[in-house]
Amino acid sequence: MNVSSLEKYITEAALEVFAAMIFIDITPGEPLTGRDDTIDSSLTSMIGLAGDLRGVLAVHCPEGAATGITGAMLGVDLDEIDEDVKDAIGEIANIVAGGLKTALLSEGTEIELAIPTTAVGKSIRTSGFTGASRFIIPFTTPAGNFGIELRYVTS
Secondary structure, rough: OOOOHHHEEEEEHHHHHHHHHHOOEEOOOOEOOOOOOOOOOOOOEEEEEOOOOOEEEEEEEHHHHHHHHHHHHHHOHHHHHOHHHHHHHHHHHHHHHHHHHHHOOOOOOEEEEOOOOOOOOOOOOOOOOOOOEEEEEEEEOEEEEEEEEEEEEEO
Protein backbone atom coordinates (compact mmCIF):
# COMPACT_ATOMS: atom_id res chain seq x y z
CA MET A 1 0.00 0.00 0.00
CA ASN A 2 1.55 3.27 -1.10
CA VAL A 3 0.33 6.86 -1.20
CA SER A 4 -0.34 6.90 -4.94
CA SER A 5 -2.49 3.76 -4.61
CA LEU A 6 -4.49 5.32 -1.77
CA GLU A 7 -5.01 8.50 -3.81
CA LYS A 8 -6.07 6.40 -6.82
CA TYR A 9 -8.54 4.28 -4.84
CA ILE A 10 -10.18 7.33 -3.26
CA THR A 11 -10.39 9.16 -6.59
CA GLU A 12 -11.90 6.13 -8.33
CA ALA A 13 -14.47 5.64 -5.55
CA ALA A 14 -15.46 9.33 -5.67
CA LEU A 15 -15.80 9.30 -9.46
CA GLU A 16 -17.94 6.16 -9.25
CA VAL A 17 -20.34 7.46 -6.59
CA PHE A 18 -20.84 10.76 -8.41
CA ALA A 19 -21.46 8.99 -11.74
CA ALA A 20 -23.81 6.36 -10.30
CA MET A 21 -25.78 8.28 -7.63
CA ILE A 22 -25.41 12.02 -8.09
CA PHE A 23 -25.16 12.37 -11.86
CA ILE A 24 -22.84 15.35 -11.91
CA ASP A 25 -19.34 15.42 -13.31
CA ILE A 26 -16.45 15.88 -10.92
CA THR A 27 -12.86 16.57 -11.82
CA PRO A 28 -10.09 15.54 -9.42
CA GLY A 29 -7.16 17.90 -8.91
CA GLU A 30 -3.61 17.20 -7.85
CA PRO A 31 -3.46 15.86 -4.29
CA LEU A 32 -2.39 18.37 -1.62
CA THR A 33 0.11 16.99 0.86
CA GLY A 34 1.39 19.92 2.93
CA ARG A 35 0.48 20.21 6.58
CA ASP A 36 -1.23 23.55 6.01
CA ASP A 37 -3.15 22.55 2.89
CA THR A 38 -6.86 22.90 3.50
CA ILE A 39 -10.17 22.99 1.66
CA ASP A 40 -12.67 25.70 2.59
CA SER A 41 -15.34 23.79 4.50
CA SER A 42 -18.67 24.51 6.16
CA LEU A 43 -19.50 20.81 6.51
CA THR A 44 -17.17 17.87 7.09
CA SER A 45 -18.27 14.23 7.16
CA MET A 46 -15.72 11.84 8.65
CA ILE A 47 -15.36 8.06 8.72
CA GLY A 48 -12.98 6.45 11.19
CA LEU A 49 -10.74 3.67 9.88
CA ALA A 50 -9.33 0.81 11.96
CA GLY A 51 -7.20 -2.23 11.18
CA ASP A 52 -4.14 -2.33 8.93
CA LEU A 53 -4.83 1.30 7.95
CA ARG A 54 -5.93 3.52 10.85
CA GLY A 55 -7.13 7.07 10.63
CA VAL A 56 -9.95 9.12 9.20
CA LEU A 57 -11.37 9.77 5.76
CA ALA A 58 -13.14 13.15 5.57
CA VAL A 59 -15.23 14.87 2.91
CA HIS A 60 -14.89 18.66 3.27
CA CYS A 61 -17.49 20.89 1.56
CA PRO A 62 -18.23 24.60 1.52
CA GLU A 63 -21.96 25.26 2.00
CA GLY A 64 -22.67 25.86 -1.71
CA ALA A 65 -21.00 22.63 -2.79
CA ALA A 66 -22.71 20.62 -0.03
CA THR A 67 -26.18 21.93 -0.92
CA GLY A 68 -25.53 21.67 -4.67
CA ILE A 69 -24.29 18.09 -4.46
CA THR A 70 -27.18 17.08 -2.21
CA GLY A 71 -29.68 18.85 -4.46
CA ALA A 72 -28.36 16.93 -7.47
CA MET A 73 -28.47 13.68 -5.50
CA LEU A 74 -32.06 14.20 -4.30
CA GLY A 75 -33.41 16.12 -7.28
CA VAL A 76 -34.38 19.20 -5.23
CA ASP A 77 -33.15 22.76 -4.77
CA LEU A 78 -31.53 23.45 -1.39
CA ASP A 79 -30.22 26.75 -0.07
CA GLU A 80 -28.94 25.79 3.38
CA ILE A 81 -27.33 22.92 5.22
CA ASP A 82 -30.06 20.77 6.74
CA GLU A 83 -30.37 17.14 7.85
CA ASP A 84 -30.65 15.94 4.24
CA VAL A 85 -27.38 17.65 3.37
CA LYS A 86 -25.60 16.19 6.40
CA ASP A 87 -26.92 12.72 5.57
CA ALA A 88 -26.02 12.97 1.87
CA ILE A 89 -22.43 14.10 2.42
CA GLY A 90 -22.08 11.47 5.17
CA GLU A 91 -23.28 8.83 2.71
CA ILE A 92 -20.74 10.01 0.12
CA ALA A 93 -17.98 9.70 2.75
CA ASN A 94 -19.25 6.24 3.64
CA ILE A 95 -19.32 5.05 0.03
CA VAL A 96 -15.86 6.44 -0.74
CA ALA A 97 -14.47 4.82 2.41
CA GLY A 98 -16.18 1.57 1.37
CA GLY A 99 -14.52 1.80 -2.04
CA LEU A 100 -11.16 2.31 -0.34
CA LYS A 101 -11.83 -0.69 1.92
CA THR A 102 -12.73 -2.93 -1.04
CA ALA A 103 -9.68 -1.87 -3.06
CA LEU A 104 -7.33 -2.41 -0.11
CA LEU A 105 -8.86 -5.81 0.65
CA SER A 106 -7.85 -6.94 -2.86
CA GLU A 107 -4.25 -6.17 -1.79
CA GLY A 108 -4.63 -8.09 1.47
CA THR A 109 -5.03 -4.97 3.63
CA GLU A 110 -7.99 -5.15 6.00
CA ILE A 111 -9.76 -2.11 7.45
CA GLU A 112 -12.98 -1.57 9.33
CA LEU A 113 -15.18 1.52 8.98
CA ALA A 114 -16.92 3.51 11.70
CA ILE A 115 -20.27 5.26 11.35
CA PRO A 116 -20.05 8.67 9.63
CA THR A 117 -19.83 11.76 11.83
CA THR A 118 -20.68 15.18 10.40
CA ALA A 119 -19.56 18.56 11.71
CA VAL A 120 -21.07 21.85 10.53
CA GLY A 121 -19.51 25.27 11.09
CA LYS A 122 -17.11 27.84 9.69
CA SER A 123 -13.52 26.96 8.75
CA ILE A 124 -13.60 23.36 10.00
CA ARG A 125 -10.20 21.70 10.44
CA THR A 126 -9.54 18.13 11.48
CA SER A 127 -6.54 16.98 13.47
CA GLY A 128 -5.25 13.96 15.29
CA PHE A 129 -2.87 11.07 14.87
CA THR A 130 0.46 12.70 15.63
CA GLY A 131 2.93 11.64 12.97
CA ALA A 132 0.19 10.51 10.59
CA SER A 133 0.48 10.87 6.83
CA ARG A 134 -2.11 13.07 5.16
CA PHE A 135 -3.34 14.20 1.78
CA ILE A 136 -6.38 15.98 0.37
CA ILE A 137 -7.73 15.38 -3.12
CA PRO A 138 -9.54 18.51 -4.35
CA PHE A 139 -12.50 18.04 -6.68
CA THR A 140 -14.23 20.54 -8.94
CA THR A 141 -17.95 20.22 -9.71
CA PRO A 142 -20.59 22.47 -11.29
CA ALA A 143 -21.96 22.78 -7.73
CA GLY A 144 -18.63 24.00 -6.33
CA ASN A 145 -15.35 22.59 -5.09
CA PHE A 146 -14.87 20.06 -2.29
CA GLY A 147 -12.08 17.85 -1.01
CA ILE A 148 -11.56 14.36 0.32
CA GLU A 149 -8.87 14.01 2.97
CA LEU A 150 -7.16 10.88 4.25
CA ARG A 151 -5.18 11.14 7.48
CA TYR A 152 -3.68 7.77 8.30
CA VAL A 153 -1.07 5.52 9.87
CA THR A 154 -0.31 1.95 8.82
CA SER A 155 0.41 -1.09 10.94
